[in-house]
Amino acid sequence: MKQLPTDPLILELLPEFVDTWIADINEQFTPLCEAKDKDNFYRLAHTLKGSGFQFGIDEIWDLK
Numbered sequence: 001m002k003q004l005p006t007d008p009l010i011l012e013l014l015p016e017f018v019d020t021w022i023a024d025i026n027e028q029f030t031p032l033c034e035a036k037d038k039d040n041f042y043r044l045a046h047t048l049k050g051s052g053f054q055f056g057i058d059e060i061w062d063l064k
Contacts, residue, residue, distance in 0.1 A: 010056060021048060 024044065032041040 007056075017051065021051070024048065 025048075028044055029041070031037075032044065
Protein backbone atom coordinates (compact mmCIF):
# COMPACT_ATOMS: atom_id res chain seq x y z
CA MET A 1 0.00 0.00 0.00
CA LYS A 2 1.26 3.44 -0.88
CA GLN A 3 2.00 5.87 1.92
CA LEU A 4 0.14 9.13 2.31
CA PRO A 5 1.87 12.30 1.13
CA THR A 6 4.23 13.90 3.63
CA ASP A 7 3.87 17.50 2.45
CA PRO A 8 2.54 19.45 5.48
CA LEU A 9 0.15 21.53 3.35
CA ILE A 10 -1.32 18.42 1.72
CA LEU A 11 -1.72 16.77 5.12
CA GLU A 12 -3.47 19.89 6.43
CA LEU A 13 -5.90 20.04 3.50
CA LEU A 14 -6.54 16.31 3.13
CA PRO A 15 -9.26 15.95 5.83
CA GLU A 16 -11.30 18.79 4.31
CA PHE A 17 -10.84 17.30 0.84
CA VAL A 18 -12.09 13.90 2.03
CA ASP A 19 -15.09 15.47 3.79
CA THR A 20 -15.98 17.44 0.66
CA TRP A 21 -15.45 14.38 -1.52
CA ILE A 22 -17.81 12.31 0.62
CA ALA A 23 -20.40 15.10 0.61
CA ASP A 24 -20.19 15.37 -3.19
CA ILE A 25 -20.71 11.63 -3.52
CA ASN A 26 -23.69 11.65 -1.13
CA GLU A 27 -25.31 14.73 -2.64
CA GLN A 28 -24.58 14.30 -6.34
CA PHE A 29 -23.79 10.72 -7.31
CA THR A 30 -27.05 9.18 -6.09
CA PRO A 31 -29.34 11.63 -7.94
CA LEU A 32 -27.22 11.30 -11.09
CA CYS A 33 -27.45 7.51 -10.90
CA GLU A 34 -31.18 7.60 -10.28
CA ALA A 35 -31.66 9.97 -13.22
CA LYS A 36 -29.34 7.83 -15.36
CA ASP A 37 -27.49 11.04 -16.23
CA LYS A 38 -24.35 9.42 -17.61
CA ASP A 39 -22.75 12.60 -18.92
CA ASN A 40 -22.86 14.51 -15.63
CA PHE A 41 -22.01 11.36 -13.66
CA TYR A 42 -18.88 10.95 -15.78
CA ARG A 43 -17.94 14.63 -15.33
CA LEU A 44 -18.29 14.44 -11.56
CA ALA A 45 -16.32 11.19 -11.38
CA HIS A 46 -13.60 12.68 -13.57
CA THR A 47 -13.41 15.78 -11.35
CA LEU A 48 -13.19 13.72 -8.17
CA LYS A 49 -10.52 11.46 -9.65
CA GLY A 50 -8.46 14.47 -10.75
CA SER A 51 -8.76 16.03 -7.30
CA GLY A 52 -7.67 12.80 -5.66
CA PHE A 53 -4.66 12.60 -7.92
CA GLN A 54 -3.65 16.14 -6.92
CA PHE A 55 -3.58 14.97 -3.29
CA GLY A 56 -1.32 12.05 -4.13
CA ILE A 57 -4.05 9.42 -4.11
CA ASP A 58 -2.73 7.68 -7.22
CA GLU A 59 -4.85 4.57 -6.71
CA ILE A 60 -7.93 6.60 -7.59
CA TRP A 61 -6.94 6.33 -11.25
CA ASP A 62 -7.72 2.61 -11.06
CA LEU A 63 -11.40 3.36 -10.43
CA LYS A 64 -13.59 2.93 -13.46
